Amino acid sequence: MELSPFYQDLLTALNTGVITSIGLIIPSALGGVCIGIAAGALRTFGPKPVRKLGDAYAALFRGTPLVIQLFILYYGLPNLGIYLSPYAAAVTGFMLCSGAYQSEYVRGALLSIQRGQYYGAQALGFTTFQTVFWVIIPQAMRRAIHGCGNEIIYLIKYSSLAYIVTCMELTGEGNTIASEYFRFTEVFMMVGVYYLLLVSCAMLILKRIEQWLHVPGFGHQEG
Secondary structure (H helix, E strand, O other), X not given: OOOOHHHHHHHHHHHHHHHHHHHHHHHHHHHXXXXXXXXXXXXXXXXXXXXXXXXXXXXXXXXXXXXXXXXXXXXXXXXXXXXXXXXXXXXXXXXXXXXXXXXXXXXXXXXXXXXXXXXXXXXOOOOHHHHHHHHHHHHHHHHHHHHHHHHHHHHHHHHHHHHHHOOOOHHHHHHHHHHHHOOHHHHHHHHHHHHHHHHHHHHHHHHHHHHXXXXXXXXXXXX
């Protein structure tokens, strides 16, 4: 059965858009996790000026709307002579915003690790960096994985804001077709299905990661 021109155009546009969305989500998620781990560790174990700087970063990007951050990166930075492509502006904004939230999950997880392990590693001759990197962070990440996973799910959904800086991802492509055919309900229902599939795939991947990182008995206290 041959599809009508509307559905042919819709599927072509959405398939193109979802590829762009995935190209936004993967580097943003990876970058956000790396920034979150680094910022969370520095906010917990860094010297006081570094902790203050990390807290200011987290407060800034958690306390302002993502859409404003994207506008500043794409439309505001050219006033300072810095020009970012739509894709670069979107990925940069997503990484910085996601990293701020991730850092809070990581910081909480780091603080939950008993200080005795830190002192024990120091007694064995570990440097502060070795203690944090090899002893504390691996345990903390197992406790932070749920919060970090939720933030990645949020990232998939707010990647839809990329089109406001002219990066034509899934929502942008759908909006173009909806405006052309004036069939907004059908188009955005299909866009919603695509996002649901992306989130479902991400949840399966995160579940596998949780299972891979799981250590029997870790995080459970004896009754």
